[in-house]
Amino acid sequence: MIGVHLSSVRVELARALADRVPYVFAPLFEGGTESEKVFSIGEVPERQFSGPVSHFMDNQAARRWFLVGNDYVWPRASHNWVRDFVLGRGGAVVGEEYVGLGYDTTHLVDMIEAANPDIVFLSLVGSECVPFNRMFAERGLSRHILRLSGAVEENTLMAIGADNTENLFCAAGYFSALQTPENHTFLKRYRDAFGVTAPVQGVLSEACYEGLRFFGALATRAQSLEIDALSQAFEGLSFESPRGVTTVRNGVASGPTYLARAEGTEFEVLRSFDNA
Structure with a gap:
């Protein structure tokens, strides 16, 4: 299995x-x-987020963090790790909120707007990411508040839309945009088998x-x-x-693992982190 x-x-x-x-x-x-x-x-979480969180704290002056996620074990456990890591490096967590799968996320955007953090750490998954990120950008928050997700992959990014991905980043073990010989071979074989219109590969697939x-x-x-x-x-x-x-x-x-920035509806891989 x-x-x-x-x-x-x-x-x-x-x-x-x-x-x-x-x-x-x-x-x-x-x-x-x-x-x-x-x-x-x-x-x-340690493998996925230690490098990216350090990157934003060291290079983007991201000291004030707001944690948002769906209400189940992975987001809560990830946030426990991120919270301790941020506090241990002298940062602050100015808010933390969870929402059940399928619930409205408007109140999350309201809370973030009021708290005005430097960065939002997102553990909303799948389609849950779409209305939140659209609303976040429509409020104008994306111009001055960074977003770091561990769950937004390529197909979700397309659903969010190019107008709503400013200052949106993702930490993951795989991106379709990876420029490695192994990934080039993988994607060529995939497209040869299923055609150029087959769904974009992301970290979950x-x-x-x-x-x-x-x-x-x-x-x-x-x-x-x-x-x-x-x-x-x-x-x-x-x-x-x-x-x-x-x-x-x-x-x-x-x-x-890798850190990528959303460029419209595609990711650009910024750097890798060796977790050996």
Whole structure:
């Protein structure tokens, strides 16, 4: 089983599949899955956000942060990490608010406008990002307040619209715009197979492919599909994907992560962070 879904779904699947079926959870997540017997290979908050948050604090004078997210385990866990990291580096968190999936986000924009932070850290996911970011820009807030997301990918960016992406940044382990030999090969093979009008690859869809690459490497190393043998082969495993090489160290998959800026409805990768 290779899954790309919310962490709340992962918890239930892990409970159902424990000791029965090998289960790979591929996307970014909050960490702490050791007890679930899941092969988790996505970015944990420290791996995903330490470099980008430091970048904005050091280079953009982003001292006052407002944290906004959907109300479930990944946003809350990510915000706990970001809050401690920002405070530890002498910054301030001037607001923190959560909203249920599918709920109106107007009040979030109102709260941010009143608090006037330097930067908003966004953990709204999927279609939840769209009305919020449109409204944020329409209020004129994007001209002077930065936005950093860990969940806006290429297709969501297109839905937000080119007029609403000023000063919007994303931290992720993959962007379609990555200029790496591995990504060039991946995208060429993808377009050869599905055509130039196929959906743009983003961090979540690439994670599904990466999950397959990972499990192939894991099963080859273990020389077995038995869960115990796979578990013993997990630590120290290296596998290749469109982003580059990822290695499992101390139970955490560690590879390069990236910071990108929205340019209209496309991302421009600004820099990479080595999480080895």
